[in-house]
Amino acid sequence: MDLKDIQNLIKFVAKSGASEVKLETDDVKITIRTGSETETTYVQQVPMQAQMPMQQAMQPAPVATPAAPETAAPKAEENSKYITVKSPIIGTFYRKPSPDKPLFVEVGQTIGEGDVLCIIEAMKLFNEIESEVSGKIVKILVDDSSPVEFDQPLFLVDPS
Template sequence: MDLKEIQNLIKFVAKSGASEVKLEMDDVKITIRTGSENDTTYVQQVPMQAAPVMQQQMPAQPVAPAQEAPATPAAPSEDSKYITIKSPIIGTFYRKPAPDKPVFVEVGTDIKEGDVLCVIEAMKLFNEIESEVSGKIVKVLVDDSSPVEFDQPLFLVDPS
């Protein structure tokens, strides 16, 4: 399990309101505890090998999420003026309300706050994802019917 997966798990547990989550896999055991003491989240990662057991405790809050490298060198200056709309949940991303319906938004579509941009299916429930900003869709970052993670970028919006 890599650092990004652990960070996503921490964010998910923090938003869920659970006080403790334990995850055991073949080679890793993770315990995430959220306490009332300053609302701090701790991760304890223990190797499951026969070697001497080492424990790490690290606060989850200060860890910055890993950023993906841009496809082109000119992208950082261009994309910096755009607002990124991210997935609030884990699930399957759909651009249409139904297979026989048109997509919610295309590149170039003007949107306003509260407009439905897509749906994300999680546990057989279809959740409409509404825009929190007004502007124009510049880029759709996820393919239709693709799995998405919590906090994964979905759309780039030009607010001007």
């Protein structure tokens, strides 16, 4: 396989939309990966004593299936009347101050501004997350002892 054949193969793979192509012949092994801004091509000469059968595998790019709009729209409307309390930091979410203590808040409980909702542990520091709104806890969106990201929704609060 000469350089021109390899270049044509790279162009073909880029146009086809495949994410990865592997081609093995008696003397050459080629892997072409696309999907980023630059294409990655590996060409390896196979030693003559290790004769390998020709193999070509094309894997199409994964196709994302859109979520059903009928199910997403009512949930968004239903949750729009609630205030979402989000995580201010990255860490581990805890619903109790310690394993033998009661939960900070439960679904249906009325809270006020400044009430502690949970603790988020970040780098061995336990940060109390206080409510910035008054209302009733409608839903707790994170399981106890779960990792949380910055700005991840933690609670839904009904302000009425």
